[in-house]
Amino acid sequence: MAFVIWSRRNVSHQRVRFVEARTVRAMVIVAVIAMILAALALGIAIGAAMGNTHAAEEKTQTERRSYEIDELGKISATLTHIEPRVIELVSQVNELQDFEAQLKAARRAADHPDIHVVPPLPDNDDETPLDSSASGGPSLPPRLCDAPRAALAGTAPQRLKHTQSALDCLDATIGALDDAVLAHYASYMAFPGRQPAPGARSGSPFGNRIDPFTGHLNFHPGVDLVAPTGTAIFASAGGRVVQAGPHGGYGNAVDIQHSSGVITRYGHTSKIFVKVGDLVMPGQKIAEIGSTGRSTGPHLHFEVIIDGTQVNPTPYLALFKLKSNAAS
Numbered sequence: 001m002a003f004v005i006w007s008r009r010n011v012s013h014q015r016v017r018f019v020e021a022r023t024v025r026a027m028v029i030v031a032v033i034a035m036i037l038a039a040l041a042l043g044i045a046i047g048a049a050m051g052n053t054h055a056a057e058e059k060t061q062t063e064r065r066s067y068e069i070d071e072l073g074k075i076s077a078t079l080t081h082i083e084p085r086v087i088e089l090v091s092q093v094n095e096l097q098d099f100e101a102q103l104k105a106a107r108r109a110a111d112h113p114d115i116h117v118v119p120p121l122p123d124n125d126d127e128t129p130l131d132s133s134a135s136g137g138p139s140l141p142p143r144l145c146d147a148p149r150a151a152l153a154g155t156a157p158q159r160l161k162h163t164q165s166a167l168d169c170l171d172a173t174i175g176a177l178d179d180a181v182l183a184h185y186a187s188y189m190a191f192p193g194r195q196p197a198p199g200a201r202s203g204s205p206f207g208n209r210i211d212p213f214t215g216h217l218n219f220h221p222g223v224d225l226v227a228p229t230g231t232a233i234f235a236s237a238g239g240r241v242v243q244a245g246p247h248g249g250y251g252n253a254v255d256i257q258h259s260s261g262v263i264t265r266y267g268h269t270s271k272i273f274v275k276v277g278d279l280v281m282p283g284q285k286i287a288e289i290g291s292t293g294r295s296t297g298p299h300l301h302f303e304v305i306i307d308g309t310q311v312n313p314t315p316y317l318a319l320f321k322l323k324s325n326a327a328s
Contacts, residue, residue: 064157067157072160074164075160075163075164075167078164078167078168078171079167081171082167082170082171082174085174085178086174089174089177089178089181092181092185093181095185095188096181096184096185096188099188099191102319102320103319106315106318106319186238187259189237189238189281189282190237190238190239190258190259190262191237191258191316192236192237192258192262192264192304192313192316193236193237193304193313193316193317193319193320194234194235194236194237194282194283194320195234195236195317195320195321196225196233196234196235196236196264196266196300196302197225197227197231197232197233197234197289197300197302198234199227199231200225200226200227200231200289200299200300201225201226201227202223202224202225202226203223203224203225203226203299204220204223204224205220205223205224205314206220206221206222206223206310206312206313206314207219207220207312208220212296213294213296221303221310222265222267222301222302222303222304222310222313223301223302223312223313223314223317224299224300224301224302225289225299225300225302226297226298226299227289227298227299227300228289228298229270229288229289229290229291229298230270230271230288230289230290231288231289231298231300232285232288232289233254233266233269233285233286233287233288233289233300234282234283234284234285234286235256235264235280235281235282235283235284235286236256236264236282236302236316237256237258237264237282238258238279238280238281238282239256239257239258239259239262239264239279239280240256240257240277240278240279240280241254241255241256241257241274241275241276241277241278241279241280241286242255242256242257242263242276243255243265243276244272244274244275244276244278245272246292246293247267247293248293249293249294250265250267250268250293250294250301251267251268251269251290251291251292251293251294251295252267252268252269252270252271252272252287252290252292252293253265253266253267253268253269253293254266254269254272254274254286254287256280256286261306261307261308262304262305262306263303263304263305264302264303264304264305265301265302265303265305266286266287266300266301266302267293267300267301267302267303268289268290268291268292268293268295268298268299268300268301269287269288269289269290269292269300270287270288270289270290270291270292270298271287271288271290272286272287273285273286273287273288274286274287304316
């Protein structure tokens, strides 16, 4: 069997070209294969193009996710840094407000026979303002940090950026509040009156008394807190140790300077755990009760000294006692 592919006639003769069926089949197969190969090539090309686009998109998405993760990490770090500072700041402000309320209550009770008015502490001429440079300008309300609504607008990277900016603003604001509160809180921590020997019973009060050794009237410049030998003695306020060791009739004594002109003294101790130059915090154990020096039995002799003069420690101790009772 044969198929006529094409023919051509002329005057002299006629010539017909024939092609066998197997050749046609071979050509069809080759054509199909060529079409398949072309389709495969086209598919590969399209796939490659789509793959490149997809890879580019994936790369962009990966980079965006990486950026967002980094920004979230920064935000988390900022929050981790801010949270304890806010908690500490709130605690300090609450403590200062409570103490101020106790001071006002003590002043209002000036005429009460059982409550002594706390005498003012001396002015510290050595202290300088927080900002000693000249300053001024109009009085304007504080500028708020970005509102939360701003952090919800725009794309994800923009929202992250708004959030971080708001947190940075909050961090700076907390820093300014820290600076403002610091001086007041430092003064509060250096204010004498916290119980130096909790649980001890009262002994000889401040003022004139009959001397236990001579039987004559003399002046007792502090208060005695009676407790067994070895009972812990705590710093009544924060400050620097200026005396630690034998001190005449006080026996083994500790003096702590809390600010310019303000000192507390702890006499007759059996053991001392601090040395001259040490910085101590309020409530830190500094010694143990004993009966060294001019003493008839184990007790703590506690003094508050203002500008070189012993003053009655009772109002200071009563002030913090009232605060402790209110807290409990």
